[in-house]
Structure formats: structure tokens, C-alpha cells
Amino acid sequence: MAHKRIVLIIGGGIAAYKCLELIRRLRERGVGVRTVLTKAAQQFVTPLSVGALSNDLVLTDLFDLDDEREIGHIRLSREADLIVVAPATADLLARMAGGHANDLATAVLLATDKPVLVAPAMNPRMWSHPATRRNVALLAADGVRCVGPAAGEMAEAGEAGLGRLAEVPELLEAIEALLAEGAPKPVLPLTGRHVLVTSGPTHEPIDPVRYIANRSSGKQGYAIARAAAALGARVTLVAGPVTLPDPKGVTTVHVETAAQMLAAATAALPVELAVFAAAVADWRVVNAAGEKIKKQASGAPPALALAENPDILRTLAARGARRPRLVIGFAAETENVIEYAKKKRKSKGADWIVANDVSPETGIMGGDRNSVHLVTQQGVESWSEMDKDEVAMRLMQRAAEHLLANEAAAE
Numbered sequence: 001m002a003h004k005r006i007v008l009i010i011g012g013g014i015a016a017y018k019c020l021e022l023i024r025r026l027r028e029r030g031v032g033v034r035t036v037l038t039k040a041a042q043q044f045v046t047p048l049s050v051g052a053l054s055n056d057l058v059l060t061d062l063f064d065l066d067d068e069r070e071i072g073h074i075r076l077s078r079e080a081d082l083i084v085v086a087p088a089t090a091d092l093l094a095r096m097a098g099g100h101a102n103d104l105a106t107a108v109l110l111a112t113d114k115p116v117l118v119a120p121a122m123n124p125r126m127w128s129h130p131a132t133r134r135n136v137a138l139l140a141a142d143g144v145r146c147v148g149p150a151a152g153e154m155a156e157a158g159e160a161g162l163g164r165l166a167e168v169p170e171l172l173e174a175i176e177a178l179l180a181e182g183a184p185k186p187v188l189p190l191t192g193r194h195v196l197v198t199s200g201p202t203h204e205p206i207d208p209v210r211y212i213a214n215r216s217s218g219k220q221g222y223a224i225a226r227a228a229a230a231l232g233a234r235v236t237l238v239a240g241p242v243t244l245p246d247p248k249g250v251t252t253v254h255v256e257t258a259a260q261m262l263a264a265a266t267a268a269l270p271v272e273l274a275v276f277a278a279a280v281a282d283w284r285v286v287n288a289a290g291e292k293i294k295k296q297a298s299g300a301p302p303a304l305a306l307a308e309n310p311d312i313l314r315t316l317a318a319r320g321a322r323r324p325r326l327v328i329g330f331a332a333e334t335e336n337v338i339e340y341a342k343k344k345r346k347s348k349g350a351d352w353i354v355a356n357d358v359s360p361e362t363g364i365m366g367g368d369r370n371s372v373h374l375v376t377q378q379g380v381e382s383w384s385e386m387d388k389d390e391v392a393m394r395l396m397q398r399a400a401e402h403l404l405a406n407e408a409a410a411e
């Protein structure tokens with residue numbers, strides 16, 4: 001809350017004295033408090049005590065020439081981070097709901113473009129009166145936030161019910177929450193970008209119970225989806241069959257076959273950045289059986305006819321209006337890793353290829369660590385071995401920088 005400023009409008013109710021405590025607690029937290037007292041409020045607390053506690057201006061009159069020259073009601077209404085009305089009397093709520101501006105408090109409230117929090121306090125019958133109910137509903141519809149009132153004994157002897165001003169800790173909590181809501185969110189490097197990631201293997205059915213697959217675990221692609229989301233992107237993850245939990249804050253589309261993966265990835269367009277980390281099966285079985293294939297008495301194995309699967313990377317990297325601005329492919333090889341990756345970058349039309357050696361002795365397939373080479377138009381960078389999460393974060397940061405630099409160059 002430190003360094004925030006609020007305007008506290010004190011209404012003419014018995015509970016006004018509690019605002020002295022509220023001001024002290026806000027000041028302790030480093031919040032600047034500028035106070036407006038209604039005419040009625042001054043019957044309950046004095047500008048002198050309020051000013052001494054807030055150590056700031058206390059304003060009371062819309063038509064006070066000195067006050068108006070020094071700060072002005074319009075400036076007063078705009079320069080705070082939040083306006084708090086406590087206690088908000090029944091009459092003040094009615095004037096707010098009616099859009100009145102016939103004193104300094106209501107003029108400030110009508111002129112403000114800042115969040116407003118009201119803390120009503122009144123006799124329970126005033127609170128439950130249809131007129132007050134109506135006014136509170138109108139104010140809620142206008143976006144005014146409300147804290148309390150609480151139930152309990154009223155200041156007037158023998159009166160109890162709903163109408164007490166919320167206690168100071170509750171007021172502080174509500175103020176803190178609203179100040180945090182209004183705080184500017186940090187701008188992350190992929191904020192406002194849509195990123196597509198494919199991940200995992202694909203399963204190509206042979207019959208209803210058997211399929212062709214590969215050893216991809218999906219860990220690297222999932223890590224990339226998480227990293228892109230952490231950097232502020234809206235992420236669509238198209239995942240083949242894996243055993244990983246869906247990443248938080250990411251739209252995950254589950255598919256099984258290469259054909260389904262292509263359809264889901266195409267449906268996600270347009271995206272600015274596409275990362276094809278899935279290990280898509282190169283072939284599918286064209287004569288997949290509708291029923292489980294039985295062993296033959298002759299011992300003859302079934303003849304599987306294979307056809308090439310669609311090339312998702314090449315298809316989506318093809319020039320066209322919907323081509324992602326940055327296309328990153330993955331190359332998993334067991335030999336001549338860099339040479340294959342360089343060729344793949346050109347032949348598939350990708351901008352970058354992340355190449356890794358997936359020979360069984362590396363433990364990369366299914367493991368948590370990775371050792372990659374980033375192949376770009378500029379050359380090859382070999383990254384030292386690191387966690388797949390780290391590879392993902394580094395890659396997404398590089399991608400964010402690339403997108404930004406390209407935009408700056410285009411301007």
C-alpha cells in the first residue's frame with residue numbers, strides 16, 4: 001500500500017470517530033490520506049483532529065476559495081488512487097446514487113474516474129429501507145464497491161441489527177485489495193501475443209487397441225507452453241497422448257493422431273509464434289482395422305500399409321497471410337544432429353530449429369534435462385545442458401526479443 005494516496009470522505013454519522021483510527025492505520029502503512037468532511041461530519045469529528053492525524057489537507061467546503069485554489073475539487077477527485085467513503089450515510093448514498101454534486105464530497109465523487117469504496121453505517125431500519133436498498137443496488141451497478149455494514153449493537157441504546165460501520169481491520173483489508181487491483185500489472189515480454197505449441201508423440205492406430213508411437217514424453221513442449229504463459233502470452237498447447245497435467249493458464253487441446261494435431265494447430269491460427277515440439281509420427285497405417293486384428297493360424301503377421309503423415313511444421317510454416325511471424329521447429333536426431341537441423345530449417349521453411357541428440361545414451365527422450373543447439377539464419381548456438389524448464393524459458397525469452405526487434409525494424 002505504501003506510496004498510494006486515497007481521498008477519505010467522512011460522512012455525518014456516529015461512526016465517524018472510527019475514521020480517526022482508520023487514518024492512523026493507513027498512515028502507518030505509508031498511505032497518503034487527504035480528507036473531505038461533509039458539513040454533518042463536522043458535528044461528529046473536527047477538521048483539527050482529522051488534519052492532525054492525516055498530516056494532510058482536510059477539506060470541507062466546495063466554495064472555499066482558498067481550498068479550491070490550492071487543490072480544486074476536480075484535481076482532488078483524480079489524483080488519488082482510491083476514494084473511500086466512511087461512514088457512508090444513508091443520505092450520502094442517496095446523493096451518490098442520484099448523481100448529486102451539491103457539496104464538496106458529492107462533487108468529488110461525481111467527478112472521479114478512480115475506484116470508489118463505500119462503508120455504509122446507519123440505523124438498521126435505514127439500511128433495510130427500500131430506498132437505501134435501491135440506492136445501494138444502483139451504486140453497485142455503477143461499479144462502486146461496498147464494505148459492510150456489519151451486524152451488532154448500534155450506538156443508539158437498544159438498537160441492534162445490520163448497520164454498524166465495518167471494523168477498521170476489515171476496512172483496511174478492503175482498501176488494500178482495491179489498491180492492489182488498481183496497481184499496474186507488470187508488462188511481460190510476451191503479453192498480448194498468441195503462442196501455439198505442439199507437444200508429445202502422436203499415436204497412429206493399427207486397430208482399436210494397438211498403435212504406432214514414439215518415446216516422446218511431451219516434457220519439453222509442456223515446459224515451453226508454461227514458459228510462454230509465464231511471460232504473458234496467451235498459449236494454445238496442442239498435445240499428443242502424454243501423462244502430464246495440463247499447464248495452468250494454458251488452453252490445452254488433446255489429440256491423438258498427426259491428422260488431428262494438424263487440424264487442431266490450424267484451428268489455433270492466427271498466432272505470432274509457433275513452436276512445433278511434438279514428435280509427430282512420420283507414417284500412419286492406412287489399412288487400420290476396425291476390430292482387433294487376430295493372430296493367424298498360419299502364423300503370418302498382418303501386412304500394415306503405411307502412408308506418410310502430413311508435415312505439420314512445413315504446412316504451417318508455408319508462406320501466407322496466416323504464417324506465424326516466428327516458426328520454431330524441433331529436430332530430434334541420433335546422428336549428425338547439427339547438419340540435419342540446418343537442412344531441416346531450410347527444407348521446412350522454419351525460422352529456427354532447436355536440435356537435440358536423442359540417442360538413448362543421452363537420456364533426453366523422457367528425461368528432465370536437455371542439451372540443445374539453436375539453429376537460426378545467423379548460425380548455430382550450442383547451449384550447455386540444462387533443465388527442460390530452463391531451455392523453455394531461454395527459448396521463449398529469445399523469441400520475445402526477436403519479435404520485438406522485428407517490429408522495431410519494421411517501423
Ligand SMILES: Cc1cc2nc3c(=O)[nH]c(=O)nc-3n(C[C@H](O)[C@H](O)[C@H](O)COP(=O)(O)O)c2cc1C
Nearest residue numbers: 011012013014038040041089090091092121122123
Ligand atoms: C446524532 C446523529 C447521528 C446520526 N448518525 C447517522 C448514521 O449513523 N448514519 C446515517 O446515515 N445518518 C446518520 N445521521 C443523520 C445524518 O447526519 C444526516 O442524514 C446528514 O444529513 C448526513 O449528511 P452527510 O451525508 O452529508 O454526511 C445522524 C444524525 C444525528 C443527529
